[in-house]
Amino acid sequence: MSQWKNFSKGFVKENPVFVLLLGLCPTLGVTSTAINGMAMGLATLFVLLMSNIVVSLIKDYIPDKVRIPSFIVVIASFVTIVDLVMAGYAPAVHEQLGLFIPLIVVNCIVLGRAEAFASKNTFVKSLVDGLGMGLGFTFALTLLGSVREIIGNLSIFGFKFMEGDGILVFILPPGAFIALGYLIAVMNKFKKA
């Protein structure tokens, strides 16, 4: 597999949200606005990238039977780092995302990539994979957040383009499921074409 294919698979062919349907908890929870979706995506991107790099570097020194605990410790460390840094330097965003930042640690996409990819591939490949998957995740969350914000609040990235209130249900949790369902349908069509 070429490096480019390895990188781009995270966007369409194996998009973590739209195709693999992994990590749906934050996907549905925080995407009420485009900004929130993007911030969450970027935080996950960082964790995914760093954990993929570290796991691919240490994989040969970890006995098989304790690999999952070791990976989790690595991932949890990076999540805590993101949490602390965000609280210190971006308090407004941190407040918005709240509980979902520490919850990145149980996001199956992160452990999934560590176990299924980084623990079997080289450093460079894992780095590219983490970057591709992370950006794919960010892209999906931003898209979902944008759709919900446009329909629910008639604004995009906090910028109001039309007066009025929009369809409220799209801001609420049920709207996340509805919007995600339609986006998956569109992505499936796009994928086959």
Next chain:
Amino acid sequence: MAKKESTFLNMVITLFIVTLVASTALAYVYELTKEPIEMAKLAKKLAAIEAVIPEYDNNPVDDMYKVAIGEGGDSLEFYPAAMNGETVGTAIRCFSNKGYGGLVWLMVGISTDGTIYDISVVDHKETPGLGTKMAEPKFKAQFKGIDPESVDIRVTKDGGDIDAITAATISSRAFSEATILAIDTYKKGVIK
């Protein structure tokens, strides 16, 4: 390089090293971000206080005192504002547990004549797009400058004079309740 065998000793040593490195790294980052986090919290508090009281030249955070609510052990934090040594208002950090998503924390500013100067929302977990509208000027304007003696600070559904936010009556009610708590405590603590 061959994979390490899963012997007991190997596993213990590996896990020990992994956790040791991880905790060292975290301790380092914690130290590094401790100050910015404190600063961010303080800045947020100051911004909330500043928004709800008239111009002042003292340090309300240093002059903070506590006034007990009723008979119970709980108390509210009062931040007095003074200009040239004369009190111009008080910011009260108050709360309500009737929110849609748990506690709602407000900062209520009260002028010396007992009217509400302004209110800011400090912390809450209300529904985005609905309950969060309580932080917007449209809703808050109803409280600005009113005298709690003459205006009933409850939502209209409870027989008061405040129009609740559409589809967020519970959040509006929590907002009102916290404000009432601040005013009642203020009457007890400041006007004796």
